[in-house]
Amino acid sequence: MTEPNGAQSLIRTLVDAGVDVCFANPGTSEMHFVAALDSVPEMRGVLGLFEGVVTGAADGYARIAGKPAATLLHLGPGLGNGLANLHNARRAHTPVVNVIGDHATYHKRYDAPLESDIEAVAGSLEGWVRRSESPGDIGADAAAAVAAAQDAPGRVATLILPADVSWGEGGRVAAPVAPRAPRPVEETAVKNVAEALTGDEPVALLIGGGACFEAGLRAASRIAAATGAKVFAETFPARLERGAGLPSIERLGYLAEQVAYQLDGVKHVIVAGTKAPVSFFAYPGKPSDLVPEGARVHTLAEVGEDVVTALNDVAELVAADTEPVLQEPSRPAVPSGPLTTQNWVEVIGALLPERAIIADEANTSGLLLPAATAGAPRHDVLTLTGGAIGYGMPVATGAAIAAPDRPVLNLQSDGSALYTISALWTQARENLNVTTVVLNNHAYAILRLELQRVGAESGGDRANALLDLSRPDMDFVKIAEGMGVPATRATTAEELSEQLARALAEPGPHLIDAVVPPLL
Amino acid sequence: MTEPNGAQSLIRTLVDAGVDVCFANPGTSEMHFVAALDSVPEMRGVLGLFEGVVTGAADGYARIAGKPAATLLHLGPGLGNGLANLHNARRAHTPVVNVIGDHATYHKRYDAPLESDIEAVAGSLEGWVRRSESPGDIGADAAAAVAAAQDAPGRVATLILPADVSWGEGGRVAAPVAPRAPRPVEETAVKNVAEALTGDEPVALLIGGGACFEAGLRAASRIAAATGAKVFAETFPARLERGAGLPSIERLGYLAEQVAYQLDGVKHVIVAGTKAPVSFFAYPGKPSDLVPEGARVHTLAEVGEDVVTALNDVAELVAADTEPVLQEPSRPAVPSGPLTTQNWVEVIGALLPERAIIADEANTSGLLLPAATAGAPRHDVLTLTGGAIGYGMPVATGAAIAAPDRPVLNLQSDGSALYTISALWTQARENLNVTTVVLNNHAYAILRLELQRVGAESGGDRANALLDLSRPDMDFVKIAEGMGVPATRATTAEELSEQLARALAEPGPHLIDAVVPPLL
Known part of the structure; x- marks a missing residue:
């Protein structure tokens, strides 16, 4: 590449440092970054329709790939939309490299409508934040960001990219910087x-x-x-x-x-x-x-x-002479009858494929999941590290990009599903092997539990109405189909078994709307 | 009310100050606030399934009601999810009173998973931020928040409510505080x-x-x-x-x-x-x-x-003796033929009902809208003040809560729709008179335009792929039906006219998936 502009030097530097996937929801200030994707074809751009999908996917990608993805976000509001899943990534110590487009350096003083304090919001993630000042700096800044993201134990690194730094000439590609290894224990x-x-x-x-x-x-x-x-x-x-x-x-x-x-x-x-x-x-x-x-x-x-x-x-x-105790293979029998909190997890335990990745946001519905899957074939479980719900669908999406040869199973409570539902569209667009099982109990069941646990015993009709998701019922089959993901509904263990087996056997994404009773 | 707890004194104070609608997406730390809704029945709780719906609805509500609504958000990630629409509210100078639950005061030092710097994120809105320290303070803090939100020209006020301040005894209801009027001009x-x-x-x-x-x-x-x-x-x-x-x-x-x-x-x-x-x-x-x-x-x-x-x-x-020039009534004829950028706005102009509220996020598809509606019956247009897309559906939702007797028309581009799509569910739940017309051109059309305008002329296949929403096509009819909103598809002006007339005549929400060509 001769004489790259800022954006081209940025992308080339990222790719050279091993960051070759960018989950993106771009706007005008990121257009030169988008244009530069054609000059650095090693970078794969993956479009999300909402920034929470983008940041959650970057989290899931890195948890499986063991290296960061980049995100591309549009100014402060784009970062805001992505903040909850960056919070989860922060708590997971996931390396993530955010690239946030901003107004041109000389434009900021005009306080245009999208102007806001990006540093303040990014700083709340307690990771690494830098603003690139010139096209000649952006390569070195990007190399530093990738290293900072991977410095043990891992963190969110945010690089703010003013539009004129992106479009300006004189970009310089920088060599990768080795991240800091974990400190030895005394x-x-x-x-x-x-x-x-x-x-x-x-x-x-x-x-x-x-x-x-x-x-x-x-x-x-x-x-x-x-x-x-x-x-x-x-x-x-x-x-x-x-x-x-x-x-x-x-x-x-x-x-x-x-x-x-x-x-x-x-x-x-x-x-x-x-x-x-x-x-x-x-x-x-x-x-x-x-x-x-x-x-x-x-x-x-x-x-x-x-x-x-x-x-x-x-x-x-x-324990010099002691061997570890290893789990024997063991699966529950395929159950039958109307779905319950117990038998749906037995279906998962019975059918979980080899080398599966479970993105677990089943919340209360998943209480009995660990026991049912303990003896299943070897698999990875990804969990909701930061408590910010709406993580499951995006993380599953990113995990599937990181490991296209592995089946990804997103166990997803209904209450948490709507935050980042458009991840389904990205799964369809990229034809990802993600099977989503929505545990549809028509309630924020965990909050019913919490309403009791916090001692708010006077919770009456009006309080309980705010925790009820049954007016109207959500039809996740239609929602998924509307986003291009084939979907079915299961109300019995037999249906769930049959539909899950089929979804896992077919390439591409699937969704099963599993109607389960609430825990409480 | 004798001896209210913190949450009860908060809600009573809000209601006394005229804030009697709370758009809520609560979590555990907000359960006492939720429980208190039963002891102050004048406060109407409206559930959103995502905080961007909650904050956008509060924006739309206040633009029409002329007074603030409250929001109820769950810690820092909840605020993050609501930040983009709070950015729009900030730019609109809309009064909004955020109530953000936080960990109990004594719990913060444990750095539990949901701990984060709420003040830093809220501060980026350049409004008013306060953390209540005790149950006895929260009433006065709430009265101050309502006044701060309404101090001319209006702003986002954020009150952080630690869980133990919420559940603690000794709440004191505070009297309303008069907001600051606009300053006189010299x-x-x-x-x-x-x-x-x-x-x-x-x-x-x-x-x-x-x-x-x-x-x-x-x-x-x-x-x-x-x-x-x-x-x-x-x-x-x-x-x-x-x-x-x-x-x-x-x-x-x-x-x-x-x-x-x-x-x-x-x-x-x-x-x-x-x-x-x-x-x-x-x-x-x-x-x-x-x-x-x-x-x-x-x-x-x-x-x-x-x-x-x-x-x-x-x-x-x-102009002491000059009268204003008033618009004569004038509507376009109802057009015919396949939908175009020109004829869909003529349908709107021809059918716009009396006293309509338009929440306009039509973006490029709406270029010709103002001319087509200039002589329609008197109406209000709400616009995307801060440039953070995903505002239309929530703002329409809040406007309909504020004015249940007025028809609300949300003109919504497809690219912006998925950010806050679950607003449709709240519209169904509350049976709101919102008609959403999705301008479905299968593209981030504005970004195609911007890719050219920023001079990134090398935008090749990979760049353009990131601006394309047609793989897969979104089926907004299914998505809406999945969330409980009746929906139809229009590909001709005749279909749009017929469907729009029907939607406006029937109570409750409707969605029309209007297939239009992109501007470019």
């Missing part, structure tokens, strides 16, 4: 943890981040087998490997009541690649800190430290 | 403007804000009739009154080329209730400032000043 931390594990008191080991992949799971399982420690994965891991042939590690519960049960009697909580457990929300009269009273917290590896090496080092000290 | 400004108007050189008068209602339009028309000045309304007024019996005031164009034509030869630009014209975006080699070279700008009334009184004062000086 030897004393390993020894202290080994001591706690070999003492007389009950221990729980809580793993997260990179420890939720095979190597970390095996080390944790060896430690548990040798010492009797309980092992849990963090409540919402970005990506948890599981299934037959891997250690089966239970996740810490979402509800404080569950966690109290799981950690009952524990005197030492070892955290590895995550933080000590806290309640998702506060509730009147209940503790926020979920570490049992009187228990000590030992940090083996903070987020951003080399947790897998640390776990292996501990295992060498306390 | 007499010298009136005299200077009158002098420019009565001089020998060509003058353009650009009106905006509150001057786009009848009183301002009449004063502007008198001035124009007496002095020969050209009068324009700002490009994107929040609300423009127009139709038979009112002065017909042309809007300034969106494209710089249009504005150059409109202001050709002008030596004095008088701005009243708005700012001097600037280009929406910057373009290589073209000016951002759209005031003709050599012309002087005179400010009659800044945004936030009493522009209507100022215009009347000027009219008394320069």
Whole structure:
């Protein structure tokens, strides 16, 4: 490429650094970036019809690809629309490289209608933010952004691209910058943890981040087998490997009541690649800190430290001769009868294909899912790390772009589906192998539960009406078909089984509107 | 109400201050607010399935009701999802009172998954932001928020409500606080403007804000009739009154080329209730400032000043004996044949009912709309003030809540429709009299235009693919029906006429998928 303009040097630099997918919802200020896609054909542009789809797809892509995608967003409002799924990406420590077009440098002072404080909003993500000042800078800025996104443990990097920097001549392609590796863990931390594990008191080991992949799971399982420690994965891991042939590690519960049960009697909580457990929300009269009273917290590896090496080092000290306990293959029988909270997850467990990726936003409907799929063929589970609902459809979309040879299963509650429903259109456009099962219980069921849990017992008709999604019922078959995704409705386990098997066998996206009763 | 809790005192205070509609997308941290709806039945809760619907509806509501609605949003991600339409509300100077639930005060230090910097994001709206510290404060804070939202010229006020402040006892209901009225205009400004108007050189008068209602339009028309000045309304007024019996005031164009034509030869630009014209975006080699070279700008009334009184004062000086020029009733004939960019607007002009409210997000498809509706019965037009697309469906929803006895017509481009499509569900749930006409041209047509205008002439196949919405085609009939809104498809002017007449005659929401050719 001779004499690239700013946008061309940006895209070339991204591609050279391994970022070759851009989820995009462009506007006028991004038109030169769009035009430059024709001069750097290695960059794949994937269109989303809403920025929450774009950012969620970038999150899902990187969780599976292990490297960042770029996003292309239109000024402050575009970032705003993408913010909730960037929040989830931030909590997942997913590397994401946002490119946000802005007004030309000389245009900003006119306070045109789309002018807003992009830095303030991007800064709320506590990642990396830079504004490119000239076409000659943008290559180096892009290389720095890709590195910053991947510096352990991973973060959202945002590069603001003024329109005249994009269209200006004199772009310079920059070489990739190596990201910062995870920091090694201090030897004393390993020894202290080994001591706690070999003492007389009950221990729980809580793993997260990179420890939720095979190597970390095996080390944790060896430690548990040798010492009797309980092992849990963090409540919402970005990506948890599981299934037959891997250690089966239970996740810490979402509800404080569950966690109290799981950690009952524990005197030492070892955290590895995550933080000590806290309640998702506060509730009147209940503790926020979920570490049992009187228990000590030992940090083996903070987020951003080399947790897998640390776990292996501990295992060498306390479990040198112990093998991990691996899950045997085991599937539920294909159930029958009207769909229930129990039997729909059995259908998933019975039919989950090899190497599946589950984007799990089933929320209350998925309470029994982990047990039903524990012995299914090896698969990945992606979870709602940041609690901002509307993540499932976009994340499934990005995961399918990252792994076109793997089946992606999006288990999607109805209440969360409408936030980013147009991800279905992108799935159809790109012919992605995503099967969406909407758990359609006609309610914000989790909020009915929460209305009770927060002690708001006076919740009357008017309160409950705000948590009801049945007036009118949503017909997800029609909505999906309207966006180009073939869809069917299942009301029995037999129908769900038959439709799921067919959807998984056919290439391209499918949606099943599974009518399930609410948990409450 | 004896001894209200924080949430109850908040809602009671809002209702006492005239804020009796709350567009809500609640989560756990807002459950006590939801529960309190049963103890203050004067507050109407309207559920949206996505926060962009909630904030856009609050914008549309206030533009028509002339007073704010409240929103109920779930922490930082909820605000993020609502940010784009709050940006539009900010640019419209619409009063909006956001209530954003947050973690309990003592819970924030645990950095739970949904923790984020709400103040930073809310601050980007340059309105009013406060965090309530105790149940005893929240009433006074709410009264201050309602006043701040309505202080001339109007703004977005954001009240952050920690969960324990909401559920805590000791709430105190506060009395309404009077908002600040528009500042009076200096007499010298009136005299200077009158002098420019009565001089020998060509003058353009650009009106905006509150001057786009009848009183301002009449004063502007008198001035124009007496002095020969050209009068324009700002490009994107929040609300423009127009139709038979009112002065017909042309809007300034969106494209710089249009504005150059409109202001050709002008030596004095008088701005009243708005700012001097600037280009929406910057373009290589073209000016951002759209005031003709050599012309002087005179400010009659800044945004936030009493522009209507100022215009009347000027009219008394320069047009004491002149009547305004009022639009005669005049409608296009009902056209026939396949839908075109010309004939679909003629259908609207031919059938627009009395007292209609048009939420206009037709974008490129609506280029010829103003001429076709100029002589229709008196109506209001709401426009995309901030340029953040996805505003039309929510704003139409809120307008219909504000004026249940008026027909609301949402003219909606396909490219902008998917951002906030679930507004249709709220329209069905509330049985609102909104007729949506989707201008379905299968493209981001405005971006095709902009790709050329920014000089990115190399836009090749890959660039153009990103602006194409035809793979797959969206079927808005199915999408609408899936959300509970009856829908039909029109491909000819006859079909559109027949379907529109029927939709307007029947109560409740309707959608027409109007297949139109792209402008380019």
